[in-house]
Amino acid sequence: xxxxxxxxxxxxxxxxxxxxxxxxxxxxxxxxxxxxxxxxxxxxxxxxxxxxxxxxxxxxxxxxxxxxxxxxxxxxxxxxxxxxxxxxxxxxxxxxxxxxxxxxxxxxxxxxxxxxxxxxxxxxxxxxxxxxxxxxxxxxxxxxxxxxxxxxxxxxxxxxxxxxxxxxxxxxxxxxxxxxxxxxxxxx
Numbered sequence: 001x002x003x004x005x006x007x008x009x010x011x012x013x014x015x016x017x018x019x020x021x022x023x024x025x026x027x028x029x030x031x032x033x034x035x036x037x038x039x040x041x042x043x044x045x046x047x048x049x050x051x052x053x054x055x056x057x058x059x060x061x062x063x064x065x066x067x068x069x070x071x072x073x074x075x076x077x078x079x080x081x082x083x084x085x086x087x088x089x090x091x092x093x094x095x096x097x098x099x100x101x102x103x104x105x106x107x108x109x110x111x112x113x114x115x116x117x118x119x120x121x122x123x124x125x126x127x128x129x130x131x132x133x134x135x136x137x138x139x140x141x142x143x144x145x146x147x148x149x150x151x152x153x154x155x156x157x158x159x160x161x162x163x164x165x166x167x168x169x170x171x172x173x174x175x176x177x178x179x180x181x182x183x184x185x186x187x188x
Contacts, residue, residue, distance in 0.1 A: 076138075093120070116128040
């Protein structure tokens, strides 16, 4: 058992370190979840501030766009930003700017009240008063394709096969060979 003086000295030292670093002891460390979490829940802290700068209070419009937007606009348009009016006392709703695929601009402008009604029905209150088109274009499936895996030379493949040859279970041997080839492949 340690004497109380030693504990007090350590506590005083920690307080001095906090004062030097400019932090108070009352500042809490980030909360640990101590459980597995979904990817969306894990990136919430990084994604929410970016969405707030675009006017979205939460991720609901982006996450559930396909469920709330009427067809075909669920596939050819995507919310860009939500702009609230400056005089919020008389405001009925916000203006939602949509990115739209080419060729659908005219139809989207014509169907804007129907899209706004569908969004408001989804949320249960008037969130969107009007819909406008954003300047930036939207191309469905425009994500960059994944780069092709680099080729592995025959010497490396033979070396990995020799290492895993002693494994009796074929599925485990195949998984280990796949892992070995991934580790032996140079980084891109």
